[in-house]
Every structure is written in C-alpha cells, then in structure tokens.
Amino acid sequence: MRRGSELRKALAEKFDDELRFFRGWIDKPKAVGSIIPTSSFTARRMASVIDVSSGLPVLEIGPGTGVITRAILARGVPAAKLYTVEYSADFVRHLRRHFPGVNVIEGDAFDLDHTLGADAPKRFDCVISGVPLLNFPVERRVAYLEDLLDRTSEGRPVIQLTYGPKSPVPPGLGSYTVRHFDFVIRNIPPTQLWVYERGRRN
Template sequence: MRRGSELRKALAEKFDDELRFFKGWIDKPKAVGSIIPTSSITAKRMASVVDISSGLPVLEIGPGTGVITRAILGRGLPAAKLYAVEYSPDFVRHLRRNFPGVNVIEGDAFDLDATLGEDAPKRFDSVVSGVPLLNFPVQQRVAYIEDLLDRIPDGRPIIQLTYGPKSPVPPGLGNYSVKHFDFVIRNIPPTQLWVYRRGRGN
C-alpha cells in the first residue's frame, strides 16, 4: 500500500509540474521553450558537468519547475551553493517552495549583473542553462554566452539544451569554443546538448 501511495504522489507531482510548465508556456511562450518540462534523463546529463569538488557555487539559468535543479542537487551540491535565475514569477514561487536553501533569483538572464546583484558570487564552477536561446537574435545569444564565460574559470563549461539540430550559439562569433555534448532521444521533444568553453579545455 505504501509503495502505491508513493507512486500516486510521484505521478501527481509530475502532472502538476507539467501543468505548471504548460501554463508558463501559454503565458510567456518566448521565455519557456517547451510545453512540458525537461526529462530527468536530460537533467542528469546536464548536471553531470558540475564539479562538486571545485568548492565553487553553480549557476543555473532557466530552471523552470526544477527538474534540472533536482539533478544538480542530486550530485551532492549543497543547496546554498546553487544559484538559480528564473524569469517567471510563478516558477520562482514554485522553486522557492520546493527547493528551500537554493538561492532562487527572479530576473532577466540577459542582464545578470542587475539580476544577481552585488552580493552574489563573482565566480561559479559551471553554468547549466535551460534558456530557450533560439527565441532570441544570434548576437544576443553570443553576448549571453560571453557574459556567462566571464563568470567561470577557463576550461569550465556552460551546458545548454536546445531543440534545434545545431548549436544555438554558432562557433566563430566570439571568444569561446563549441562542442556537441549529447543527443537525448528520451526527451519530448528530443534534445541536443551543447558545451561552451573558453581557454583551457577548448
């Protein structure tokens, strides 16, 4: 009976997340890239780039309902070392309720100096990005990646998901390298993962 109860609770939470994500997509289709949340498989692949041993905090951009947030914490990162920037006030409330201790910040990912504020860390181990970059002009995407790379050590990654076949930030337009990381079929829609780096490890 207990196992059945736990299963029903898990299914109810998953449905609630998907409903919340769909509502977010209806309200702000440009800010939410898909009508359903990222799969747990994709989330674990993205979280795998985080180096817990670095001692540095991690920056997550566009956490949505928190599927990737959960995967990052699942690697052993203390909640206080995770900074999650989310544009949607509804998602922010959901994240703060479900992930106590995580630094959930409401604001614009394309203006991180203002969004993070003066008290936020100046350096992060890595960046996990779920921002739907294909909804924005190419030069804005390049500036976004360049800004994030300024916040992490040389050689450390930004991992970005996209539903298009190519990197959402083209190579050769700035001081960064582009590498395909994975293609996750078990995601709706199937997802491409890309890594951007600067300097060491290109």
C-alpha cells in the first residue's frame, strides 16, 4: 500500500514539473528551450563530469524545475556547494522550495558578474548549462562560454545540452576546445551533449 502511495506521489510531482515547465515555455519561449524538462538520464550524464573529490563548488545555469539539480546532488555535491542560476522567478520559487540549502540565484546568465555578486566563489569545479543557446546570436554564445570557462578550475569543463545536431558554440571562435560528449536518445527531444574546455593556465 505504501509503495502505491509513493508511486502516485512521484507521478504527481513529475506531472507538476512538466506542467510548470510548459507554462514557463509559454511565458518565455526564448529562455526555456523545450516544452518538457530534461530527462533524468540526460541529467545524470551531465552530472557525471563533476569531480566531487575536488571539493570545489559547482555552477549550474538554467536549472528549470531542477531535474539536473537533483542529479548533481545525487552525484555527491553538498547542497551548500551548488550554485544555480535561473532567470524565471516561478522556477526560482519552485527550486527554493524543493532544494533547501542550494544557492538558488535569480538572474541573467549572460551577466554573471552582476547575478552572482561579489560574495560568490571565484572558481568552480565545472559548469553545467541548460541554457537554450541556439536562441541567441553566435557572438553572445561565445561570450557566454568564455565567461563560464573563466570561472572554472584549471582544465575543467563546461557541459552544455542542445537539441541541434552541431555544437551551439562553434569551434575556432575563442580560447576553448569543443568535444562531443554524448547523444542521448532517452530524452524528448533527443539531446546532444557538448563539452568545452581550456588547457591548464600558466
């Protein structure tokens, strides 16, 4: 009986997340890249790049309803060491309610100096990005990536999802390398994952 009630609760929460995500897409289609949340399988693949042993905080951009946030925490990142930046006020309220202890910050991912503020960590182990970059001009995508890489530890990645067939940040336009990480069929729509890195700093 208890398993049945737990299943009903889990299904209700999933439906609530999907409905909330759809409403977010209707309100701000440029800020929300899909009409349903990222799959838990995709979220786990993205979180797999985290080096928990580094002890450094993790930066998540565009968490939406928190599917990837949940995978990051399950990876072993303490809530206090996860900084997540979300543009939608509705998603921010949802995240703060469901992920106590996580540093949920409302603001613009393209202006992180202002959004994160002076008290935020200066260096992160890696960045996990769900921002729908294809909705923005190429030059803004490149500037966004360069800013994220400036905030990562030496040689550590930025991982980005996209629904297009190619890297949303083209190679050869900045001081970064581009590597295809995975093609996730178990996502609606199927998702490409890309990793961006720099060499070790001198």
